[in-house]
Amino acid sequence: MAYAIIRIAKLTSQAHAHNATTHNYRQHEVSNADPTPQHPNREYLNHEKTDYWTLAEARIAEVVTRKVRGDQVRAVEVIMTGSPEGFIRDKEGRAVDYSKSKWAGDNLRFLQEKYGEKNVVSFTLHQDEKTPHVHAVIVPITPDGRLSAKDTFTRQSLRELQTEYAQAMAPHKFERGIEHSQAEHQPMRRQYTQEAVQARKVAELSKPAAAIEREPFTLPDLPRLVGRDEWKTTQEARINAEIAARMAQVQAQERERMEKLAELAQVSTAAAEQVKTLQKQLGTSEGLKQGHYGALQTKTQEEGILSQGYDRTAVRYVQGA
Template sequence: MFAVMRFEKLKTFGNIAGVENHCLRLRETSNADSNSSKFNRCIVGDGNISSSVKKRIGNRKVRKNAVLAIEFLLSASPEYFRPDHPENGGEFRKDRVESFEKAVLDWLTNTFGNENIVSVVTHLDEQTPHLHAIFVPIDPTTDKLNASKWFDGKKALAGLQTSFATSVAHLGLKRGVERSTATHTRISEYYTHVNSAMAPEVPQILVEPPPTMIRDTSRSEWAQTESHRLVMIQTPILQPLADSAAEQKREKERRQKAELETSRLSCLLERERIHDIPLPAVFAMCGYEIDPDDKHQYRGPFGRISTETKNGKAKFFNHEKQKSGGGSIDLAMYLEGTDFAGACAFLAGNFDADTISKAAAHKAMAEAKEALKQPAPLPTPDESTWLIAREHLVSVRKLATTTVDRLYQSGKVFSDFRGNVCFRYGQEGVELCGTTDRFSRGFRGKKTGFFSIWRGQKTRSVAVCESAIDAISYAELNPDSSVISSSGLGGKKLIDTLRDLKSKKMKIYAAFNANNTGDDSAQRMMVALPGIERHRPAIDGDDWNNVLQKLKEFSETKNIVISPVAEWDYSRSESRLD
């Protein structure tokens, strides 16, 4: 049985954030069993790896291209963790995992120093248990970042491998062949090999001999029964392989088709390339002269105008007038004091219609590219349509009238000119909920905040829901709980927000919809922040508004009056939420 140690140098906080997302399962991990991810655990640190690394580095000077941290992957041969059945991936003996963890922690702290080990995470949801450790290389003698102290040269690296193997030798583990021709495998390459090697185990099928005293008329029936039995055994194993092969074939055909279309369009654009009119030609038409001392400066009625071309885009600047623009049409509009149509007509005096059309297309393309960089504009409140939106929330969604009115008065909900219901997510985002199938749905603006309703100072629990409608519905069904809707905003920002609330002794519930997507989102959240509990609608496929509607409809048919929910604190605004 062998000890396994791999490491990778992390030189940017982007690299560190990627490691954090993997360790906490904040992104999909194809070779991990999501049902077992809840057993993963942080044995050093709180899971906030990026912040821990920054805190350890502190105010120390970080030179360019410095190694900020080292990620270790530490494991052992499968037969160590499951000696009875090493072939059964995913199984392990708890006592052996704990013994391995203790030995690894002792080695890390003795080798690199306790303060330099900022995070250790145990993964139990993959084929073989292993640990991810994050080490910040602060040299104790100089108090500076200095990875070379431990990782400078083959001799030092071989020494680390030997040292690690010695620390786990009492567990029956040994080092790989020293001075072998094998090369070091980076962690990213290691996972590539793991993923490519994954394949289901094909079962051994025992075909029973036919009964000796079977009649001819029964032989065909026996054969059909036996064939059906074999198909039932093989299908769960072989069908995913067939589906995967078919999907790979379709993907290959799509990729080839896309490459052919890209090549065709590239040739077409090369023949019909949309060129802009050169700026010097426009300057000449408007009576400007080039500065003999600077070919990028032009002199004329508006004073000096400078030009530059960057990434194939021509721009002009009049620093005296604080005016700038890009392209021939913009320049003609500025120098002639006219609009777009007037500039095109002016340029028509020296250029043919095809050239001007291409210049206009060039301007339109440039403006479209700039527009694509901007988030979708936020809808504007329209009071004239509010009664339509209010009726939808009360009559269709079954929300309490007092709830809807107070949300409207507090500015957390409004309607746009189409009558869509709009829920505010901070200052830069709005979630749309159409009041008919023809109207809009989705999100507008930036997902930088959350929709939230706070119960007041006495609240002790917070539920995270998928949409604003679900959050309001959950709050009506659970009068003692505050609510947050993330509307798809997850990852580090949501986890940091929940970590803050948890530090205030709040109980956190992952109250996502009762479907696979909701279950996966809840699982990732519970792994990233242990202590969160799942609160799921009782019926598969339901969200919390479905639950509220069914309860209200039942109460109406039975003539039951539902008591009003507890008062909400609409005036409170948590900075991390709203």
């Protein structure tokens, strides 16, 4: 079963709220978003796409009677989604349109019932990334009419939020993650950056390598000398044994690289799907390529050594040594 995922991020300043607004409404280029998505994003409440800070100030003015300090948190962003495998996808692996789905409706209903219908001032579904997810904005007004993000989101209430959200998403086959897990929840922007880095690493490691079959190394024919054939056979056997040993070393390095790819796949979902294909491609092709390159270097070095040895032998022979 897939996991239900819900996170919060306090919008601590007007600039912070403005940046969240422009990001969520795609008012500037977003590197991890598809500029021409198959299914459009959708805003369910803030149809005018008003800045989050302005929305929060308007809601506070309606309810809060106490003076609001300049450093008080006026809005909190809530991100709601699930692990990628929990969403229905087409044959190409793309998520279907969730804009009018019961899943989206249940997410909105959950927030409104928990924090107050009018305190949820924005609810945006993003479908231009790999996995559908919601960015909602709530004004943290307590039941007694105070503005307090601190009281609305305590350590205990955040644990309860995870459990309650999973229960609300159970009809959609999402379940709660491990309670009291030591896993660190990272800001979405940092997660996007890390996923992009992991994807680039996998792409670099997954570049296909042309398979090169190594032919046995043979020495060039030398002028007639006593025991030449026996010496040549011995040297070829020694050199080929060295090449085989180096190829085994390269293959071990290849296995280590595969293990690193597996680790990357656990960190990044996007990387994990690429690794599935990668594991079919790699095999020993890269090892053979590197082994062949090493063999050519060894061959060149050996030829130079043999040429020098032959010159010295010929000189001694002529001098009668």
